[in-house]
Amino acid sequence: MGSQEVSTVDWQGKHVTVAGLGVSGIPAARALHERGALVTVVNDGDDERARAQAAELEALGITVRLGDGATLPPSTELVVTAPGWQPDKPLFLAAAEAGVDIWGDVELAWRLRGTNGRKAAPWLAVTGTNGKTTTVRMLASILQAAGLRTAAVGNIGVSLLDAVLGAQEYDVLAVELSSYQLHWAPSLRAHSAAVLNLAPDHLDWHGSMEAYAADKGRVYEGNTVACVYNAADPATEDLVREADVEEGCRAIGFTLGTPGPSQLGVVDGILVDRAFVKNRQKQAQELAEVSDVNPPAPHNIANALAAAALARAFGVEPAAVRDGLRSFRPDAHRIEHVADIAEVAYVDDSKATNTHATEASLAAYDSIVWIAGGLAKGATFDELVTGAAKRLRGVVLMGADRALIHEALTRHAPEVPVVDLDRTDTGAMSEAVEHAARLARPGDTVLLAPACASMDMFTNYNKRGEAFADAVRERAETSA
Structure with missing residues (x-):
C-alpha cells in the first residue's frame, strides 16, 4: 500500500x-x-476494572471474553492487538x-485514516530506544510554529x-512509535521517519537484539521524503540501507559535530542544515x-536535530x-532542574530507566x-560505569x-x-538525597538517573521523580 493511499476495508460483518x-x-x-464489524474482545485479566470496561462494551453489542486471552475465537478473520502483548502468545x-x-493499534489507525470524510494527514514518525517522546514533542512544537x-x-x-x-482535521501528525507498535504495523508508510538510537531494550519481548532492531527499522519502510538516522549510531544508518523506500527518498543524518552534505549538525554553537538547501x-x-x-x-x-530534520523534510x-x-x-522527570542548594544543582532524570x-x-x-x-531488567553496568x-x-x-x-563500580571506579x-521503601529517596548532599561539592550536580526501572519501590518513574523533587525541596527549605 503506497503512503498516500487510504484503505478501503469492508468491515461490515467481518x-x-x-x-x-x-x-x-x-x-x-x-x-x-x-463500522459494522462483529467484534469479540479477549482479555487475560478478570478483575473489577476489566468487568466494568466489559460491561460498557457489551452494552454496545460487543462480545467480551474475560480471563481467557489465549484462545482464538471461532470465525476470527482478523486480530487487532494491544502493543504490549508478546508475539509468542x-x-x-x-x-x-x-x-x-x-x-x-497503529496498523488499524493507519488503515482507518481518511475514512471519516477528512483528509488523511501524513505522518512524521519517530522511534528509537531513548528520546522518542521529547523528539516528537519538539517536532510538534516546530510544526505548530510553522x-x-x-x-x-x-x-x-x-x-x-x-x-x-476525531473531529479535528490535521495537516500533519508527529507520531511516536514503540518497537511493539512497529512489530504489528506491516503496511505503515510514513512521509518521513527517524530512528534516534538503538541499544538493548525489551529483548525479552523481541527475543533478540536483531529482532528488536528489525522492528525499529520498519519505521523506514515506504518513506517518501526522508529517512533520518543518527550519524553517531551506525546501526540506525544500517536500517536505512536495508529499508525499501519510495524512489527519491533520501537518507538524512544528524550529528553533534560539523555536518557533512545531507546532514544536520552543530557549528560554533549553531544548529545548521546541510540537507535541505539548494547546494548542500x-x-x-x-x-x-x-x-x-x-x-x-x-x-x-x-533530539532537536532529529526533530528539525523531520520538520525540514516536510x-x-x-x-x-x-x-x-x-x-x-x-x-x-527528563533532565529536569529541581533546585540549586549551596552551589550544587539537583537534577531529576527519573525517566532514565535504562543504561x-x-x-x-x-x-x-x-x-x-x-x-x-x-x-535492572537484565541490564549490565560495566560499560556505563567505565564511561x-x-x-x-x-x-x-x-x-x-x-x-x-555496586559491583561494576568496584571493578571500574574503585576510588x-x-x-x-x-x-527498597519509598522513604529511601530522602535518605539518598541527604547522602548525596554530603558527598557533593560546590559546582557539582546531584543527578537522579537510575539506569533501572522503578517498580521495586515506586508505581512508576514519575512517582520516583516526584519523591526526589520533594526530598530536594525539603532540603532547600531547611537550608534556607
Missing part, C-alpha cells in the same frame, strides 16, 4: 478479535463495531496457523485512533542556537525550527553525585538490583565513594 482491554483495545473495539500462534492477519495543524500522538499517550477518527556541498542553513534547546544537554541537542522554514525549539518545554538513557544523562555534566538503582567514572564525585545506590551497579542504602 469477525474481528481485539486482544486486550485498555488504552488501545477499547477505542479499537468501538471503532470497528461502529498462544492466541497469535493460533492466528498465524489459521492464516489470520494480526494488526496492532502554522500547521498538528498533534503529538502515538506511544506518547494520545491515541492514534482518536487522532485519525557548499551551503549550510542556520536553524537555531544551541541555547534555544531546553535543556541544552548533548542528547537533547541530538518543508518547514528555518525560523519555525528556531521558534518551535524556543517554545518547547520538556516533560517532567543507554543514563549514559546520555551522565554525559551532560562534568562532576556528578549519581543516585541510581532499581530493577562515566571520571565524572563521578560519588554514588548513592538503592533499590532491588543496586548490587549489580569513587559509594553509599549503599539497603532499602
Whole structure:
C-alpha cells in the first residue's frame, strides 16, 4: 500500500478479535463495531476494572471474553492487538496457523485514516530506544510554529485512533512509535521517519537484539521524503540501507559535530542544515542556537536535530525550527532542574530507566553525585560505569538490583565513594538525597538517573521523580 493511499476495508460483518482491554483495545473495539464489524474482545485479566470496561462494551453489542486471552475465537478473520502483548502468545500462534492477519493499534489507525470524510494527514514518525517522546514533542512544537495543524500522538499517550477518527482535521501528525507498535504495523508508510538510537531494550519481548532492531527499522519502510538516522549510531544508518523506500527518498543524518552534505549538525554553537538547501556541498542553513534547546544537554541537542530534520523534510522554514525549539518545554522527570542548594544543582532524570538513557544523562555534566538503582531488567553496568567514572564525585545506590551497579563500580571506579542504602521503601529517596548532599561539592550536580526501572519501590518513574523533587525541596527549605 503506497503512503498516500487510504484503505478501503469492508468491515461490515467481518469477525474481528481485539486482544486486550485498555488504552488501545477499547477505542479499537468501538471503532470497528461502529463500522459494522462483529467484534469479540479477549482479555487475560478478570478483575473489577476489566468487568466494568466489559460491561460498557457489551452494552454496545460487543462480545467480551474475560480471563481467557489465549484462545482464538471461532470465525476470527482478523486480530487487532494491544502493543504490549508478546508475539509468542498462544492466541497469535493460533492466528498465524489459521492464516489470520494480526494488526496492532497503529496498523488499524493507519488503515482507518481518511475514512471519516477528512483528509488523511501524513505522518512524521519517530522511534528509537531513548528520546522518542521529547523528539516528537519538539517536532510538534516546530510544526505548530510553522502554522500547521498538528498533534503529538502515538506511544506518547494520545491515541492514534482518536487522532485519525476525531473531529479535528490535521495537516500533519508527529507520531511516536514503540518497537511493539512497529512489530504489528506491516503496511505503515510514513512521509518521513527517524530512528534516534538503538541499544538493548525489551529483548525479552523481541527475543533478540536483531529482532528488536528489525522492528525499529520498519519505521523506514515506504518513506517518501526522508529517512533520518543518527550519524553517531551506525546501526540506525544500517536500517536505512536495508529499508525499501519510495524512489527519491533520501537518507538524512544528524550529528553533534560539523555536518557533512545531507546532514544536520552543530557549528560554533549553531544548529545548521546541510540537507535541505539548494547546494548542500557548499551551503549550510542556520536553524537555531544551541541555547534555544531546553535543556541544552548533548542528547537533547541530538533530539532537536532529529526533530528539525523531520520538520525540514516536510518543508518547514528555518525560523519555525528556531521558534518551535524556543517554545518547547520538556516533560517532567527528563533532565529536569529541581533546585540549586549551596552551589550544587539537583537534577531529576527519573525517566532514565535504562543504561543507554543514563549514559546520555551522565554525559551532560562534568562532576556528578549519581543516585541510581532499581530493577535492572537484565541490564549490565560495566560499560556505563567505565564511561562515566571520571565524572563521578560519588554514588548513592538503592533499590532491588543496586548490587549489580555496586559491583561494576568496584571493578571500574574503585576510588569513587559509594553509599549503599539497603532499602527498597519509598522513604529511601530522602535518605539518598541527604547522602548525596554530603558527598557533593560546590559546582557539582546531584543527578537522579537510575539506569533501572522503578517498580521495586515506586508505581512508576514519575512517582520516583516526584519523591526526589520533594526530598530536594525539603532540603532547600531547611537550608534556607
